[in-house]
Amino acid sequence: MSRPDMELCPRFEKAVDLLSKRWTTLIVFKLLAGPQRFARIEDSLPNLSGKMLAERLKELEAEGVVLRAVYPEMPVRIEYSLTDKGRALEPIVSEIARWSQDWLPASPPEAAET
Structure with missing residues (x-):
């Protein structure tokens, strides 16, 4: 049931x-x-490629949702x-x-490959 007082606004759409x-x-x-390192996020989402993760993190950083902190250590x-x-x-x-x-x-567990 829709509510007539609700309008689709540009912020909601974004x-x-x-x-x-x-x-x-x-x-x-x-x-x-x-906070997590890139590899930890990537490992926790095994079907996500590193390229896609990097792209999404950059988008989230640009939107101000994610902070990328660089620590000048070796490495x-x-x-x-x-x-x-x-x-x-x-x-x-x-x-x-x-x-x-x-x-x-x-979801049923995925069948183990042999």
């Missing part, structure tokens, strides 16, 4: 566009646990974390998680 890009919400979900350490803007997505991501638990069937 938010949906950003969060609906493949992997974006999952990256935010992983970063809710705290150089780079960590990604959520900004205040990114952490503000936690209730949304939590609601999606809750909704998925209530309404989506569990």
